[in-house]
Amino acid sequence: MAHEATHDHHDEHHGAPRGFFQRWVMSTNHKDIGTLYLVFALLMFFIGGSFAMVIRAELFKPGLQLVQPYFFNEMITMHALVMIFGAIMPAFVGLGNWMIPLMVGAPDMALPRMNNLSFWILPFAFALLLSTLFLPGGSEASGWTLYAPLSLQSSALSYTVFAIHLMGISSIMGAINIIATILNMRAPGMDLLKMPVFVWTWLITAFLLIAVMPVLAGAVTMLLTDKYFGTNFFNAAGGGDPLLYQHIFWFFGHPEVYIMILPAFGIISEIIPTFSRKPLFGYKAMVMATASIAFLSFIVWAHHMFTVGLPMGAEIFFMYSTMLIAVPTGVKVFNWVATMWGGSMTFETPMLFAVAFVILFTIGGFSGLMLALVPADFQYHDTYFVVAHFHYVLVTGAAFAIIAGVYYWLPKWTGRMYSETWAKIHFWNSVVWVNVLFFPQHFLGLAGMPRRVADYNVAFADFNMISSIGGFLFGASQLIFVGVLIHCVFLSKKKAADRVWDGAKGLEWTVPSPAPHHTFAVAPIIHDDELAHGHVED
Amino acid sequence: MTSGGIRQHGSKQVIAVVMAGMFALAAGSLRANPVPWQMNMTKGVTTYSRVPYDLNMISLSVCTVIGVLVFGAMFIAMFRFRKSRGAVAEKWSHNTMVEIIWTTIPVLILVCLAWLSTDGMRKFYDLSGSQMTIKVTGYQWKWRYDYVDYQGKPISHVGFMSKLDELSNETRQLGSGLDPYAVKTNGYNTYLLNVDHPLVVPIHTKIRFLIGSGDVIHAWFVPAFGWQMDAIPGMINTAWANITKPGVYRGQCAYLCGQDHAFMPIVVKAVSRKDFAKWLEAREKAATPAPAASTATPEAAQVSSPPQPAGQG
Numbered sequence: 001m002a003h004e005a006t007h008d009h010h011d012e013h014h015g016a017p018r019g020f021f022q023r024w025v026m027s028t029n030h031k032d033i034g035t036l037y038l039v040f041a042l043l044m045f046f047i048g049g050s051f052a053m054v055i056r057a058e059l060f061k062p063g064l065q066l067v068q069p070y071f072f073n074e075m076i077t078m079h080a081l082v083m084i085f086g087a088i089m090p091a092f093v094g095l096g097n098w099m100i101p102l103m104v105g106a107p108d109m110a111l112p113r114m115n116n117l118s119f120w121i122l123p124f125a126f127a128l129l130l131s132t133l134f135l136p137g138g139s140e141a142s143g144w145t146l147y148a149p150l151s152l153q154s155s156a157l158s159y160t161v162f163a164i165h166l167m168g169i170s171s172i173m174g175a176i177n178i179i180a181t182i183l184n185m186r187a188p189g190m191d192l193l194k195m196p197v198f199v200w201t202w203l204i205t206a207f208l209l210i211a212v213m214p215v216l217a218g219a220v221t222m223l224l225t226d227k228y229f230g231t232n233f234f235n236a237a238g239g240g241d242p243l244l245y246q247h248i249f250w251f252f253g254h255p256e257v258y259i260m261i262l263p264a265f266g267i268i269s270e271i272i273p274t275f276s277r278k279p280l281f282g283y284k285a286m287v288m289a290t291a292s293i294a295f296l297s298f299i300v301w302a303h304h305m306f307t308v309g310l311p312m313g314a315e316i317f318f319m320y321s322t323m324l325i326a327v328p329t330g331v332k333v334f335n336w337v338a339t340m341w342g343g344s345m346t347f348e349t350p351m352l353f354a355v356a357f358v359i360l361f362t363i364g365g366f367s368g369l370m371l372a373l374v375p376a377d378f379q380y381h382d383t384y385f386v387v388a389h390f391h392y393v394l395v396t397g398a399a400f401a402i403i404a405g406v407y408y409w410l411p412k413w414t415g416r417m418y419s420e421t422w423a424k425i426h427f428w429n430s431v432v433w434v435n436v437l438f439f440p441q442h443f444l445g446l447a448g449m450p451r452r453v454a455d456y457n458v459a460f461a462d463f464n465m466i467s468s469i470g471g472f473l474f475g476a477s478q479l480i481f482v483g484v485l486i487h488c489v490f491l492s493k494k495k496a497a498d499r500v501w502d503g504a505k506g507l508e509w510t511v512p513s514p515a516p517h518h519t520f521a522v523a524p525i526i527h528d529d530e531l532a533h534g535h536v537e538d
Numbered sequence: 539m540t541s542g543g544i545r546q547h548g549s550k551q552v553i554a555v556v557m558a559g560m561f562a563l564a565a566g567s568l569r570a571n572p573v574p575w576q577m578n579m580t581k582g583v584t585t586y587s588r589v590p591y592d593l594n595m596i597s598l599s600v601c602t603v604i605g606v607l608v609f610g611a612m613f614i615a616m617f618r619f620r621k622s623r624g625a626v627a628e629k630w631s632h633n634t635m636v637e638i639i640w641t642t643i644p645v646l647i648l649v650c651l652a653w654l655s656t657d658g659m660r661k662f663y664d665l666s667g668s669q670m671t672i673k674v675t676g677y678q679w680k681w682r683y684d685y686v687d688y689q690g691k692p693i694s695h696v697g698f699m700s701k702l703d704e705l706s707n708e709t710r711q712l713g714s715g716l717d718p719y720a721v722k723t724n725g726y727n728t729y730l731l732n733v734d735h736p737l738v739v740p741i742h743t744k745i746r747f748l749i750g751s752g753d754v755i756h757a758w759f760v761p762a763f764g765w766q767m768d769a770i771p772g773m774i775n776t777a778w779a780n781i782t783k784p785g786v787y788r789g790q791c792a793y794l795c796g797q798d799h800a801f802m803p804i805v806v807k808a809v810s811r812k813d814f815a816k817w818l819e820a821r822e823k824a825a826t827p828a829p830a831a832s833t834a835t836p837e838a839a840q841v842s843s844p845p846q847p848a849g850q851g
């Protein structure tokens with residue numbers, strides 16, 4: 001609709017720049033930068049995944065077969081850092097870059113050149129981080145939390161800290177850009193309470209990012225000065241306190257958890273109404289729930305530290321505040337189910353992943369609630385039960401939502417349909433093997449197997465072997481994903497309609513498929529019945 | 539009887555596995571130490587250890603019921619409201635009554651869980667009336683135990699290092715060619731769960747543990763006691779256990795502490811008070827000419843002034 005009106009706008013006539021360097025390295029276009037983010041995230045997903053394969057291979061049976069324990073610790077550290085900062089977060093930024101301007105009717109992101117910079121920092125940050133694996137002495141091996149004093153023992157601390165600073169700068173710039181875009185660039189009539197839920201969740205996530213990335217930067221900088229400049233922030237012998245690091249880290253770390261899940265809620269809230277052909281249930285409740293989860297995320301950090309010897313009053317406060325998060329999260333799950341109720345459902349791949357998300361994320365939420373109970377946590381803490389918990393919320397939660405989002409919007413990006421058959425094969429393999437991979441880890445944790453161990457007693461052998469088999473097959477299943485993507489981008493003959501899914505609502509479906517290089521050069525006109533959540537006033 | 543689980547390697551029979559599995563399902567929680575196919579938390583062996591077990595069972599049951607209801611509703615929706623069955627989408631997107639109900643009910647459930655947890659915490663934090671004090675100090679990668687007092691009387695020079703047993707240590711080396719399944723103590727597999735010098739404690743005694751560290755953060759975790767506590771340099775944490783059954787209880791360091799984190803197990807040998815008194819007397823006698831205590835005097839393990847962490851500065 002916007003395009004007929006823009007024939008005299010000169011930007012509309014030129015498409016993407018022709019030269020590879022010009023187009024991808026110099027890009028200021030939100031779609032191209034979104035693509036760069038997504039490709040980067042996929043690459044990191046496989047690098048981080050290959051570390052996970054090393055971990056699962058070593059844990060396949062008791063005894064050390066493949067790697068030295070120190071290298072094992074390097075793998076767990078790098079696996080987490082790469083997956084969190086390299087795969088999940090850039091993937092969400094990529095989806096946000098692509099979809100937020102399309103969803104709010106903006107021609108581009110508010111700060112296109114900063115957008116370019118915030119992406120191009122990342123490859124350097126990760127080159128730096130991954131290069132530490134090849135340094136004498138190896139990479140950081142103290143877990144992604146980099147707890148002092150252990151992290152100070154690694155000679156790779158300085159590289160790691162610098163890489164984290166770069167990632168933090170990139171995230172903060174990305175967040176500023178998203179806030180500026182959402183608050184300033186919405187088409188007339190796209191009121192805040194008419195925005196798609198994905199845009200809302202990203203807006204709130206961006207504020208979380210700005211609030212906490214500097215905190216992380218501060219924490220790791222203190223590590224750096226403790227190691228190289230003689231300060232004693234975390235050195236007990238010098239009057240410092242190792243617990244100070246944990247408090248600062250988790251003040252970043254808990255909101256970080258929601259940074260990785262709130263945009264996922266947004267994606268699921270787009271997909272379920274589309275394939276249910278029914279407006280999202282309780283739009284305002286969804287927005288309120290997201291905001292309250294974001295607020296609560298700042299006052300629950302010490303639930304990661306229940307066993308450090310906090311006074312009872314502190315434990316009680318953090319236990320109650322943590323349990324409170326179950327309420328808005330529950331509201332979200334109930335709303336998704338209520339959206340399906342009375343709908344007219346079909347189950348294309350994005351919907352399959354969304355349904356799997358709702359079930360498996362909720363299972364991760366259940367174990368989260370169990371972990372919140374302090375006396376029970378004294379048993380669960382730092383065992384495989386925790387590993388199972390956060391992989392349910394991050395793999396079957398965040399990663400499944402990203403995959404669902406990619407299948408959902410891929411035809412809009414490429415103008416071609418992906419192979420539904422192969423996508424379904426990818427889905428069923430993923431959903432089966434991910435459970436074989438992570439569900440037995442609950443049992444291992446309950447039986448008392450600590451996390452981050454390179455080797456274990458034979459009592460833990462059986463479930464570890466099952467888990468490893470699940471891990472290898474889950475990893476292999478993701479190769480199908482790459483196959484489907486390559487086929488869709490380069491080979492597929494099936495053209496996608498502008499409104500790819502027949503229940504799809506929202507501005508992004510009003511532009512042609514593939515989305516032209518420039519869209520909404522003239523602001524579109526918003527019709528309420530075009531919105532995925534229907535009339536909010538009801 | 540309370541030692542680690544048995545598993546025959548190689549000639550393991552399918553029936554044995556099934557039996558072990560069923561055993562673990564039915565009664566595994568009675569065992570204090572991990573057994574193959576164990577799927578649930580141990581009930582433990584202390585006066586406190588039922589608290590986490592019961593909370594685990596209650597919260598798991600609550601989650602299961604909620605899960606069945608929510609996922610049940612979802613699956614009913616997915617079967618009833620399919621386009622292929624001719625379902626026509628309705629238009630509603632709001633229902634205040636339903637929303638109030640599903641916000642209120644979870645709050646009520648959470649209040650119940652919070653009440654139970656808080657009650658359990660009050661038990662855990664009640665260190666009054668302890669009859670014995672043991673200082674636990676974590677090092678990369680071994681534990682040190684110092685007996686501080688017993689029944690009101692101070693104990694001096696009873697303390698020792700406790701590290702991974704020799705057989706496990708040889709077996710766990712990369713490419714050792716040794717079989718983890720062959721590491722057994724009294725017929726139980728104790729691979730990575732055995733030490734050279736176990737901590738010996740009396741049963742039916744409220745033991746106060748003072749937990750600290752000499753280098754990096756460790757965590758002292760014996761599942762049969764129902765808790766773990768971090769060992770942090772510069773801090774002394776407290777926890778207690780009152781063991782009700784004699785036996786050997788095995789645990790591990792729970793917080794990542796460097797390359798040999800997986801190889802610093804904890805073994806607690808709980809004996810009758812009479813046997814403990816004998817053991818203590820023998821140790822005190824042996825300590826008087828000071829051969830045993832010379833390896834590490836209490837000063838060397840002072841948690842309040844830990845040595846400079848290795849690799850720092």
